[in-house]
Amino acid sequence: MRTLFHNVSVRRLISALAVMAVVAVMTGPAGSTETPTAGFTGSFAEKSSFFGMFETVRWVPFLFLGLVFFSVWSLWLSRGQQVKDGVAKVFAAPRAAAERRPVRWGIAVLLIVVALILPHIITDPFWQAAMVEQIAVYVLLAVGLNVVVGFAGLLDLGFVAFYAIGAYTTAWVTGALPLPPLFGIHMDPFFAIPIAIVIAMLAGIILGAPTLRLRGDYLAIVTLGFGEIITIFANNLYGITGGSQGTALIPHFSLHVGPIKYLWGLTPVPYYYLTLVFVVLFLAAFSLLEHSRVGRAWTAIREDEVAAESVGINPLKYKVMAFAIGASTAGFAGVVTASQSNNIFPSSFTLSFSINILVLVIFGGMGSIFGVVLGAIIIQTGSMYLLHTPPAGYQPSDLYVYLGALLVMMMIFRPAGLVPSRRRRREIRLSEAGEGHADEVLTGDQP
Amino acid sequence: MLQVNDAVVRYGAITALHGITFEVQKGEIVTLLGANGAGKSTTLRMLSGLHAPATGSIVFEGHDISQVKAHKFMELGIAHVPEGRRIFPQMTVEENLEMGAFTRKGSFSDDMERMYTTFPILKERRKQLGGNLSGGEQQMLAIGRALMGNPRLLLLDEPSMGLAPMIIETIFRIIDEIRDSGTTVFVVEQNAAQALRIADRGYVMENGRIVFGDKASNLLHDERVRAVYLGETVEGD
Numbered sequence A: 001m002r003t004l005f006h007n008v009s010v011r012r013l014i015s016a017l018a019v020m021a022v023v024a025v026m027t028g029p030a031g032s033t034e035t036p037t038a039g040f041t042g043s044f045a046e047k048s049s050f051f052g053m054f055e056t057v058r059w060v061p062f063l064f065l066g067l068v069f070f071s072v073w074s075l076w077l078s079r080g081q082q083v084k085d086g087v088a089k090v091f092a093a094p095r096a097a098a099e100r101r102p103v104r105w106g107i108a109v110l111l112i113v114v115a116l117i118l119p120h121i122i123t124d125p126f127w128q129a130a131m132v133e134q135i136a137v138y139v140l141l142a143v144g145l146n147v148v149v150g151f152a153g154l155l156d157l158g159f160v161a162f163y164a165i166g167a168y169t170t171a172w173v174t175g176a177l178p179l180p181p182l183f184g185i186h187m188d189p190f191f192a193i194p195i196a197i198v199i200a201m202l203a204g205i206i207l208g209a210p211t212l213r214l215r216g217d218y219l220a221i222v223t224l225g226f227g228e229i230i231t232i233f234a235n236n237l238y239g240i241t242g243g244s245q246g247t248a249l250i251p252h253f254s255l256h257v258g259p260i261k262y263l264w265g266l267t268p269v270p271y272y273y274l275t276l277v278f279v280v281l282f283l284a285a286f287s288l289l290e291h292s293r294v295g296r297a298w299t300a301i302r303e304d305e306v307a308a309e310s311v312g313i314n315p316l317k318y319k320v321m322a323f324a325i326g327a328s329t330a331g332f333a334g335v336v337t338a339s340q341s342n343n344i345f346p347s348s349f350t351l352s353f354s355i356n357i358l359v360l361v362i363f364g365g366m367g368s369i370f371g372v373v374l375g376a377i378i379i380q381t382g383s384m385y386l387l388h389t390p391p392a393g394y395q396p397s398d399l400y401v402y403l404g405a406l407l408v409m410m411m412i413f414r415p416a417g418l419v420p421s422r423r424r425r426r427e428i429r430l431s432e433a434g435e436g437h438a439d440e441v442l443t444g445d446q447p
Numbered sequence B: 001m002l003q004v005n006d007a008v009v010r011y012g013a014i015t016a017l018h019g020i021t022f023e024v025q026k027g028e029i030v031t032l033l034g035a036n037g038a039g040k041s042t043t044l045r046m047l048s049g050l051h052a053p054a055t056g057s058i059v060f061e062g063h064d065i066s067q068v069k070a071h072k073f074m075e076l077g078i079a080h081v082p083e084g085r086r087i088f089p090q091m092t093v094e095e096n097l098e099m100g101a102f103t104r105k106g107s108f109s110d111d112m113e114r115m116y117t118t119f120p121i122l123k124e125r126r127k128q129l130g131g132n133l134s135g136g137e138q139q140m141l142a143i144g145r146a147l148m149g150n151p152r153l154l155l156l157d158e159p160s161m162g163l164a165p166m167i168i169e170t171i172f173r174i175i176d177e178i179r180d181s182g183t184t185v186f187v188v189e190q191n192a193a194q195a196l197r198i199a200d201r202g203y204v205m206e207n208g209r210i211v212f213g214d215k216a217s218n219l220l221h222d223e224r225v226r227a228v229y230l231g232e233t234v235e236g237d
Helices: A002-008 A008-027 A038-045 A059-098 A101-121 A125-151 A160-173 A189-211 A217-236 A266-289 A294-305 A305-310 A315-343 A351-364 A369-390 A397-411 A420-432 B040-047 B071-075 B093-100 B110-119 B120-124 B134-148 B165-179 B192-198 B216-220 B225-228
Strands: A047-049 A055-058 A252-257 A260-263 B001-009 B013-026 B029-034 B053-061 B078-081 B152-157 B184-189 B201-206 B209-215
Touching: A002 A008, A008 A038, A008 A059, A008 A397, A038 A059, A038 A305, A047 A315, A055 A059, A055 A351, A055 A397, A101 A125, A101 B120, A125 A294, A125 A315, A125 A369, A160 A189, A160 A217, A160 A315, A160 A351, A160 B225, A189 A217, A189 A315, A217 A351, A266 A369, A305 B071, A305 B078, A305 B216, A351 A369, A351 B201, A351 B216, A369 A397, A397 B120, A397 B216, B001 B040, B013 B029, B013 B040, B013 B053, B013 B209, B029 B040, B029 B165, B029 B192, B040 B078, B040 B152, B040 B184, B053 B216, B071 B078, B093 B110, B093 B134, B093 B209, B110 B120, B110 B134, B110 B165, B120 B134, B134 B152, B165 B184, B165 B192, B184 B192, B192 B216, B192 B225, B201 B216, B201 B225, B209 B216, B216 B225
Parallel strands: B029 B184, B029 B201, B078 B152, B152 B184
Antiparallel strands: A047 A055, A252 A260, B001 B013, B001 B053, B201 B209
């Protein structure tokens, strides 16, 4: 028995079946107070169909899935390298081409063109709204957080705070808070953009200056706390934020310059184009930043803070800068959301929101702008798809279970993310060879 | 050029340096010797701004720099090669050298060429990652990176640590060349024999105090130094 358990294949089989048992419980029925164990027993004993072919009980399809998983897993372990090599060979030429500047520009222009015509191809109102609220805004947030996490190597778990600050600033400037509006006039949300960016940036500096002396885990904990504080403020400062009732009506963007009059109304497409313009602007700015003197300082700090100091880099200054830039991006995203959705509520600004953005960055590839954009688009589209056409038994709250599972798989098979940044790819490779400490990049710990 | 006057360094309640005084003259190589835990590394941490002295002063070219932060030192003209080399492992050799010139404005390609002449191996490995270099190559890279800031004073923390004897010899020969080209060098070392052979003067530390200092040639033949730090190593000379 013992020797049987020591057999690698047997252990792999047990693991595969255990994973499927967890999936069965996750997707199974819920218990109730009268029958607390029904959630477990029902997950296996309940009547179910075997992939629509015949009637059976639930454990049968899951046993089948477990065996399939085991076979694929074993196959991957024995033949995976061949597959990887094959894929690498196929992609070698395109990858080399993608390193060249004209090709990169071409791809960028092509993607912008696709983004421009997309709302004319996808006309389903659900998807048009999702493209603004759930995709474009999240892309913006993800590239902002990427500056903090990917470029500077600082783990920020309270990113939602700056998003909330941007949204509430918009409400304030447009007169949707119980508080009298700034300068006493109800301004257009367009004016909220610079104000929100500046306020979010200031919040980033105020939080960053004292806390960025901390390293790794400590910084993560402080930012976590800051995110919670902002949410609780929004909830409790009834006279300022409107409390849990949310704000009054925040107006849409409107343009009124001379003869040009335009109101961003209830339809999402104009918002889509407005956000797209800013996404492209932010992406261009961050690409330039990555290869600037500031970007190199961030890389140096991320790799070795003591060494960075020894060549004359002030770590605190550049960390605060990363924090402020990330914060201002989130602040801007807050303006778009506030104006587009008309109301904001404290309950939208939760820890799980911060985690969600972090997942986009890690999934896409920390430090890789293209990867993060792609990651954000894929995950957000996926989760919207699940919301739009949910499979049987899917609850919206299940999303995080799947995101968690996805992240675990990524860490095993593609730890540097979907499209790793060139430097990140090296870092992972080096740390696997026992050099450097890229595995500690997320915690930012220096030995 | 550099004077340290009665500097005291404390880590919380523990006093690591009990008032040390020494100086480095322009154009010299000065070495600080001592056993493990004598306070050598603390001294260098203090000299590079990583840990400010509680009392006492550090005067560099007439300015008190005892409270100046570490990242300002490069601009002052003091470059620090940290203990354990600490090159940027995921940057190429070239990028590492460029980082050394971070505080400088204008072109520094002449200096890059100069580094490649001083360290030909770095030119060969120009496009390789710092983390893939051998220990000796990393030490050369760390020194090269520090020199890219055009310092007037170079601080070296245990440059021989963990290196093979032949490599150590090369490193010390290069340190000698660096001094000849006009940069003053202060080097903290455990390898007393090697350090004293190139140094002009040396100080010996024990328990957070400088117990004595003298010309390097005198120290090499000093009974106390021979007994404690050199042991067998000078017998062959």
